[in-house]
Amino acid sequence: MNKIMPLARRGISSSRLALGCMPFGGGWDQTPFTDEHVKEAEAAVDAALSIGITMFDHADIYTKGKAEQVFGRVLNNRPELRDQIVIQSKCGIQLGDDELPGRFNFSKEHILHSVDGSLERLGTDYLDILLLHRPDPLVEPDEVAEAFASLKASGKVRYFGVSNMSAAQIAFLQQAIPDSFAVNQLEMSLGHLHFVDQGVHVNQAAGTAVNFAEGLMEYCRTQNIQLQAWGPLAQGKFSGRDVKDQPEHIQEAAQLVQQLANEKETTPEAIVLGWLMRHPAMIQPIIGTTNPQRIKACKDAERQSQLMTREEWYTLYVSARGESMP
Template sequence: MNKVMPLVRRGVNASRLALGCMPFGGSWDSEPFTEQHVKEAEAAVEAALEIGITMFDHADIYTRGKAEQVFGRILQAKPELREQIIIQSKCGIQLSDDQLPGRFNFSYDHIVQSVDDSLERLGIDYLDVLLLHRPDPLVEPDEVAEALAVLKAAGKVRYFGVSNMSAPQIEFLQQAIPDSFAVNQLEMSLGHLHFVDQDIHVNQQAGTNVHFGSGLMEYCRSRHIQLQAWGPLAQGKFSGRNVDDQPEHIRQTAALVQQLADQKDTTPEAIVLGWLMRHPAMIQPIVGTTNPERIKACQDAEHQAEQMSRDEWYQLYTSARGQMVP
């Protein structure tokens, strides 16, 4: 493959894989993080850097802010690292508390304050990329546009994007925002196939059970919006985690993944990610684990994507679906 990632096309020096930092900091309660949590995060970051990952994905809500705090500790110990990496974070979700349920918030005040809080926790002056985390039904595009303009003018954010949004939702926001969105982060994997199923089920009854967003892949590709995949390893169900507890077609797919890994002298993780990266949209997987060995097991993914044949790709897809294509 000699195609260029959309993020790289825009001048963002993003690696082909990114590390998701959602597990950093321990639990999702009010308990503070510990030195052990910092050490675990340091080991994960070192493993990522060792295999060429230079992009790190955060959100203001991850472990209730502790993930960013822990990452800030790493940057504090190694300040030279900041200019060597790409830091992406998200805002727009407010977690439930004793008085209010979980909710979404794209108001001007919330977006601006969320970024200031993230920068403080991370101990940095700017984010490379900020994503609007999930669609807010009460969104006012002009209000979002004002917030993003203020953040960019202040040098606090370089690029903006979205997460978990459809093409019409992006277009609705984009009409008020002069800078085109750089990213859309969505769940995509061998275990979550709607992004492929959506395309093959046009004029098919089976398409009524597919939930991804008609034309979303094509929309993002035509506008050079980087598609990022959260959950790309499908919680390890194809690479050895609790395989015996899975349905028959998942067990068969895990066996096929292992067979291909053995044939190609690589890891199951590289095959699973390579399948995703073989898609011509140049999908960027966000690998979410603190296990250094599992991170390192992803190293060969780009090479496997380059080498994967059409037949192998469809073998994996059809097996993971558990049924033939229409």
Template sequence: MKAMPLAKRGISDSRLVFGCMGIGGNWNHDPLTKEDYIIAEAAVEAALSIGITMFDHADIYKMGKSESVFGQILKNRPDLRDQIVLQSKCGIRLTDGVLAQRYDFSKSHIVGSVDGILERLGVEHIDVLLLHRPDPLMEPDEVAEAFNVLRSAGKVRHFGVSNMTASQIRFLQRSIAEPLVVNQLEMSLARTDWLDQGILVNRKEGVGVNFADGIMEHCQMEDIQIQAWGPLAQGKYSGQSLDDASDAVKETAALVQRLANEKETTPEAIILGWLMKHPAYIQPVIGTSSAARVLACQDAVRQSELMSREEWYLLYEKSRGHRVP
């Protein structure tokens, strides 16, 4: 069996990632509460208990409080740092009511953002830094300078991107000496244009598919780890109310539940297993603050191995709402 790209590079062999956007209270600047910490600790412990050793952050999550509450967990468990892989993102600047929300890949912002990330997490380095969303004003040489500063200072060990096309990655990589190791994209049974792009080649219905051509192939050829954010589709097929759902969503949720019953597992494991069945070795980023929901994902790797080609296509067809051409 081939190895996951991050495992090949000796970075992480965790097949699932715990996404920390859900911890840290609300999206405001209110102080963290004891309850915020309790919820975060329970979710992190649940992740560790099912073998997750990679944790994904961003400097903007909960206005920095997601990193701060995780930093408190690390402070209370100093042994934990050496057991896990820490990933964070920068490059988005939120609106302050005066300036527009914007992207910023300037050297000063990237370097300053990492200093803030390290301070909130209470660590000396992070393992992976991702550029959060493409900046139209990006200058690859300037990004390379920022990465060199951070790597030389021992603050970041590896670099990657999020939500980028193959051409954007190639454009950036031309200036950067070390390989970009991650591309994080929205992917789920509810977001299948990354598959539709490939099967609708030379078909009229493919004209409206807006998933940049070649991302999946480029990342696989270059051993760039594809990470899926939103892999559980906010519970659309695993417990969310279906009162106002489309027929396709209802039928997909019913199929997911049937497969879960037949295989004596959870809907979450079926949904994630479907993603992980893909030969790109997709690494789902589970973004929930619910410890119970994290635990429900425990069987995902096994289900990806057990899932047949027929079951995979049946789930794909149901989620699309019509058969593949």
């Protein structure tokens, strides 16, 4: 059964996979990026494009702004790319320094300032999508609404979304913001199963250990909000990383992933992502690597999601969680 991504229903033409650009530009310090960092980013972008990836995920804070700067250099070298891709960035986190701690900021002034900074670093006139990065306890929805209205009216941002938010937090913001959110980006993977466990453990004592907002998956699906997964490859736990120091069930799940990859003549990455994409919510994985070979290893993920049986999906789930179903 062919399904349509929530982004597509809004007229946003995006690939099923996206490339996370957090590693671009070097370290999270004040060391300037180099031409080598630009070449590394270009190689990652080329690898992504070669497997059909057209969405690139950023945030104003990634490598302290260098990630967007490096991507901006890539676009400057190849300006024709801008009309072929979707650029998504985030704002709302302020990194700590010698005087102040790390904090969140959804004030109108900060949102507008952050977007202007992202546009300057990226060398583009607009963002396709802007996400609020993490919930700000001091948020005033009307102030966010004013910022979004200004950004949309000026053409600086086309669509808006959130990251790491519950259904209640989204609904609280939405009552002041006329444009419905397009995206909610959350940690979801075969190694971070709370998004599945939350539903499975309704009326179960085991549910007290689950850290995922109740009803969030259902809310996003009902509201046509694209669910995006950060960390979808689980830091390579199931696709090649040495897991000898991991619990036995993780080792067994990694072996199962490799077994399925061998049987289906594909890669472990495609199996891990295919498992996530098999979920009927049409989850969009944001793969976060600059390694061209690893990016290309994800090429078969969508096909594997279509081929994966219910039995294979549950076998992987139960293996990775290390406990039988309730």
